Amino acid sequence: MATGRAAVTQPGTREMRIVEYPVPDPGPDDIVVRVTMACLCGSDLHMWRGEVPWFQPAPGIQGHEMTGVVARLGANRQTDSLGQPLHEGDRVAYSYFIPCGTCWACMTGVTGCPFRYRARNSVTADTPPHFLGAFADYYVCRAGQWVFKVPDVLTDDVVAPINCALSQSFYGLHQIGIWLGDTVVIQGAGALGLYACAVARDMGAGQVIAIDAQPERLALARAFGATETISLRDVPTKEARVARVRELTRGGGADVTVEVVGIAGVVQEGLEMTRIGGRYLWMGNIVPGQTAEIVPHDAVRQPKTIRGVLAYDRWVIPRALDWVARVRDRYPFERMVGARFQLEQINEAFQHAEWVAGQGSIARTVIVP
Secondary structure (H helix, E strand, C coil), rough: CCEEEEECCCCCCCCEEEEECCCCCCCCEEEEEEEEEEEEEEHHHHHHHHCCCCCCCCEECCCCEEEEEEECCCCCECCCCCCEEEECCCCECCCCCCCCCCCCHHHHHCCCCCCHHHHHCCCCCCCCCCCCCCCCCCCEECCCCCECCCCCCCHHHHHCCHHHHHHHHHHHHHHCCCCCCCCEEEEEHHHHHHHHHHHHHHCCCCCCEECCCHHHHHHHHCCCCCCCEEECCCCCHHHHHHHHHHHHCCCCCCEEEEECCCCHHHHHHHHHHHHECCCCCCCCCCCCCCCCCCCCCHHHHCCEEEEECEEEEEEEHHHHHHHHHCCCCCCCCCHEEEEEEHHHHHHHHHHHHHHHCCCCCCEEEEECC
């Protein structure tokens, strides 16, 4: 029987070890994917640091941002989720979660199903079909998991981050709404923020203002469509940054503010930057227990819409793929991917990802099995 390697977490340590498991035959509604690239996302670093639980309990296979090619098709999975024929060897992008369809969130059309990882976090990697995480040679797409063919013009470097970072920004901006000519403030120019700059411009924003501390990120934000940048180094106080946003908006404030920096303390600043009647999107603060002090008056007596968004709907990945294929020469998507590591170097890869994140780089460290 063929086997595949996986980087498996161990109890009580950050270190992972390489384990070989038998490659399963796909169930009738499954697809066995050979992983060609997996990214170390910011969420993976949160888990590695112990700030958020791993997707799968130890011994577990982690990771979720990835792409690959069809290795085996189940008897009932002859097409992708749009009905396009699928064959072995086809390149695919796919969701990393499966909404349950029966909880209150799912029944009311809200993303962020609390049971979306149920097939993964209820077992360990030692349980067949084993391959339920990105950091492995194979990945098993289960029944109900959205899978889409990848346009030939897109490289793995461009496709691998789509099922998380781009899809999250894509869906979040759709939910909060961008109106033609809006001023959009992006708090944080990491991967989510850079994608948000480009998507907001293409949705019709007239002005996109990116805020970050790192010069490299702010320069890249310009390349991704930001019309203005605000450096935390040059404008070190909240009051001065709010004043700068108001200066750029004739005193009114941003039509839309987007929090993707993951620091709870920025939300009051974002409220003050947003105009009366404006919209405030929260997507970055995913660590439980982080608190922030806000002034409710600034959202009530100065009415604003606040919306938290997690995950995305089934239509997002194919539209994101089509969009990237159309604008790939306009924005430097390939710069989202940086250093490459082999699967056996998974522990070095995490150390490297932590280091480059601390240096302000947004380039994803990737595993190429």
